[in-house]
Amino acid sequence: MYFVWMKKILNFEFFNSKLSALDRFNSKLFFLNKFSSKLFALKRFSSKGFIGAIGDDLPSLIPIVVSLLLFFSIFAITLNSYNSKNLEIRQELSLLSISRGMKGESILLSVDQFLDRCESVKLKKYEYNFMIAVYSSESDVFLDPNFDPIVDFQNSSLDDPSENFLTKKDFEDEEQSFFCYYKKVGGTEFSRKINYITRAYPLAVQITQKINGEDYELISPSIMYMVVWR
Amino acid sequence: MNKKGQEFFSKKFIKKDLNCRGQAALMDSIFFLTIVATICTSLFFFAINYGLQTSAQIDSFYSSDFAADSLKVISYINVLRDGKSISELDPLEPVQSDYLLALIKEDYADKKKMSEETTKAIANTLGAVLKPFDNSIDYSFFITSESENDFLFLLLATHECEGTDCLSATGNSKDVKRKYFYCTPIDNTVLEKLVFPRVGQVDSAHGKVTLSDSAERDSPGRPFVIALNVWITKSVPELSTQNLETSPDFNCSEIDFS
Numbered sequence: 001m002y003f004v005w006m007k008k009i010l011n012f013e014f015f016n017s018k019l020s021a022l023d024r025f026n027s028k029l030f031f032l033n034k035f036s037s038k039l040f041a042l043k044r045f046s047s048k049g050f051i052g053a054i055g056d057d058l059p060s061l062i063p064i065v066v067s068l069l070l071f072f073s074i075f076a077i078t079l080n081s082y083n084s085k086n087l088e089i090r091q092e093l094s095l096l097s098i099s100r101g102m103k104g105e106s107i108l109l110s111v112d113q114f115l116d117r118c119e120s121v122k123l124k125k126y127e128y129n130f131m132i133a134v135y136s137s138e139s140d141v142f143l144d145p146n147f148d149p150i151v152d153f154q155n156s157s158l159d160d161p162s163e164n165f166l167t168k169k170d171f172e173d174e175e176q177s178f179f180c181y182y183k184k185v186g187g188t189e190f191s192r193k194i195n196y197i198t199r200a201y202p203l204a205v206q207i208t209q210k211i212n213g214e215d216y217e218l219i220s221p222s223i224m225y226m227v228v229w230r
Numbered sequence: 231m232n233k234k235g236q237e238f239f240s241k242k243f244i245k246k247d248l249n250c251r252g253q254a255a256l257m258d259s260i261f262f263l264t265i266v267a268t269i270c271t272s273l274f275f276f277a278i279n280y281g282l283q284t285s286a287q288i289d290s291f292y293s294s295d296f297a298a299d300s301l302k303v304i305s306y307i308n309v310l311r312d313g314k315s316i317s318e319l320d321p322l323e324p325v326q327s328d329y330l331l332a333l334i335k336e337d338y339a340d341k342k343k344m345s346e347e348t349t350k351a352i353a354n355t356l357g358a359v360l361k362p363f364d365n366s367i368d369y370s371f372f373i374t375s376e377s378e379n380d381f382l383f384l385l386l387a388t389h390e391c392e393g394t395d396c397l398s399a400t401g402n403s404k405d406v407k408r409k410y411f412y413c414t415p416i417d418n419t420v421l422e423k424l425v426f427p428r429v430g431q432v433d434s435a436h437g438k439v440t441l442s443d444s445a446e447r448d449s450p451g452r453p454f455v456i457a458l459n460v461w462i463t464k465s466v467p468e469l470s471t472q473n474l475e476t477s478p479d480f481n482c483s484e485i486d487f488s
Contacts, residue, residue, distance in 0.1 A: 060255035067259075067266035074270040078277040085281035092288045096295075104304040137358035138317035148429035199292065200362040202299045211321050218308045218316050218327060221358040 087230070091197050094128050095228040099201055102132055102180070103224060107204045111168040111176040118180035129187040130228045131156065134166045134178035134205060137221040149225040150198065153190055157181070166222060168207060178205070178224075188229070196229035231327045259391070288427075290363065291432065297435035297458045300359045304352070305331045305439075311348030315358065330355055331439070334373070334383075339444040344383045344412075352385060353410040353485050360460070370425065373439070374418050376453055384413040386482060388469045411474050413482035420479050421459065424468050429461040 101121040118132065131153050141147045141164050152162035161179035170176045188194060188199050203221040208215050308316050311326045311333070319327065331347045344352070356371055357364065373383040391406050417423075426432050435458050441450035467473060474482040 039393070057255050060259040063256075063259040063263040067263040070270055071266045074273050078273045081277040082280055085285075087283055089284050089288070091284070096288070103299065106299045107306050136317075137361050138315060142361050194347075200360040201296065202303045204303045209316065209319060209321075211319065211323075211325050216325055218319075219306050220316055221303055221307050221355060223359075223362055226363075 088197075091128060091203065091228055091230065094209050095130070095197055095199055095226060096129055098198060098228070099224075099226055102226070103201050103203055107206075107219070108134070108178070108222075109206045111170050111178060114178050114180070115170075115176070118182075121180075122182045126182065126184055128227060128228050128230055129183045129190065130180075131182075131190060132180040132224060132226045133161070134203060135163075135164065135223050135225065136166045136205070136207070137223055139164065139166070149200075150192055150196075150227065151226050153225075154192055166205065166207075168205075178222075190227065190229055194229050196227050198225065198227045248356070275331055290421060290431075293433035293460065296431055297460050300356070301435050301437045301456060303359050305329075305437075307355060309333065309351040309355065311347065313347035313354065314482050315354050317436075318375060334439075335441055336443040338382065342382075342443065349383075349385070349412050349485060350487060352383075352417055353387070353487075356385070356387065356458075357408070357410075363460075367456060367460050368429070368463045371458050372418075372421075373454050373456050376455055379418055381413070381415060381418050384415065385478075385485075386411040386413055386474065388474075389463045390471055391465075409471060410485040410487075411471075411480075411482035412485055413474070413480050415480055416478070424479060425466070426459070426461075428439055428466045428468060429464045432459050432461045434459045 019027050098121050102114075102117050104117065114134070133149070133152065133156070135141060135149070152164050156162045156165075158178065158181045161177040165177040165179050167177050183189075190196070201224045203222045203224045204219050206217050207220050209218050210216075249259075271311070286483065290423050307330055308327045309330050310316060310319060311328055316327055319325070330348075330351055333351060334344065337344045337348050352371065356369070360367065360369065368388045369385070371383075371385045372381050374381045387408065389406050390409055437456045439454050439456045440451040441454050442449065468477075474480045
């Protein structure tokens with residue numbers, strides 16, 4: 001600061017070189033006087049109209065605050081979207097891996113085989129809930145234009161599966177539904193309102209058909225529906 | 231000091247020095263706002279586009295997987311020998327069922343082409359297997375030799391409007407009906423040339439099947455490609471009933487299930 005003021009004094013002297021010696025002496029005195037007052041009373045001199053540290057820069061603070069708010073809002077939205085999409089992708093991949101385990105080579109020879117596969121995909125600490133059911137392609141449900149497997153899933157529980165699901169007698173001669181249900185510890189019940197993914201896969205299922213009083217094992221086309229939710 | 235010197239001093243050094251500080255800070259903050267706005271725009275576009283490609287790939291993978299599973303199912307299932315589904319089996323009549331693949335092999339061995347019953351059985355089976363998406367997809371199923379230039383069998387399943395209520399192109403309208411065509415085109419590239427470029431994304435599954443001619447008892451058989459191509463229903467002039475039945479490129483006839 002001192003050097004800046006000295007430079008100003010010298011420049012002024014050069015400018016006033018045509019003035020008389022007395023004038024120059026006076027002007028030097030004036031500047032020395034001003035310089036000392038600037039040096040020691042700087043605060044007083046520049047505090048004209050000074051509101052305060054923040055108040056003085058209020059116009060420049062507004063864009064800064066706006067930009068920070070904008071940045072953090074967009075950042076929060078992006079992070080939220082990124083997480084939800086990642087979750088969706090993980091859910092899709094999880095469904096694909098379960099479906100691979102369930103359909104095998106796209107053929108089911110018995111309901112016991114289906115239930116065995118169901119047990120094998122129910123992994124401990126699995127982070128998703130799922131339901132899997134098989135419908136016969138020849139089932140009357142497909143004649144209904146408003147058919148929606150989600151309604152059947154919503155109305156099914158482990159002990160009480162929907163009547164629309166394909167059934168077959170197991171090795172103990174008990175009628176069993178092709179229905180698999182896994183709910184993680186503390187998992188929510190399935191509902192249409194929650195975020196879920198559903199997929200369908202074609203499957204060949206060996207069914208028992210009674211012809212002329214005898215049971216025949218025939219392979220029929222079926223559809224396996226799956227629903228996965230968190 | 232004279233007046234001129236004082237005026238000069240006050241103008242040049244004091245006034246400018248005091249007034250420019252606020253403007254500079256404001257300009258800096260506007261630059262900062264511009265930079266932040268640019269970053270925010272980038273973040274916003276990232277948020278919108280993130281995962282879209284992965285989801286599209288997963289969907290495409292699922293569609294191909296579905297088509298491949300459909301081909302497997304076709305090779306496993308039983309049908310009645312008259313081409314009907316086993317659900318139409320009369321419980322009082324003797325069993326007249328067989329594997330669909332056996333019917334295909336038998337027809338090739340006897341006549342080197344598919345019989346009417348086998349054609350119906352294939353169409354019925356495909357209809358049953360693709361039931362979850364029956365309203366929204368069209369497809370082609372074919373068996374072709376790797377070495378020859380024609381199809382052993384080509385089936386086209388399309389949707390066509392036969393009335394006035396045709397607003398929905400996806401088959402939800404009551405006037406939009408599913409149609410099956412058995413085609414015998416001369417050139418086996420007809421699908422690649424006339425259908426696939428016009429219908430959008432096509433998901434395909436291919437497999438191999440060995441068929442033997444009964445005249446060549448000792449031969450190991452010839453390899454054939456069996457394929458299913460699925461696409462979202464689209465109104466295309468090339469796939470209209472009139473074009474399919476009259477065009478020599480397709481040479482199709484509608485399958486009558488009655």
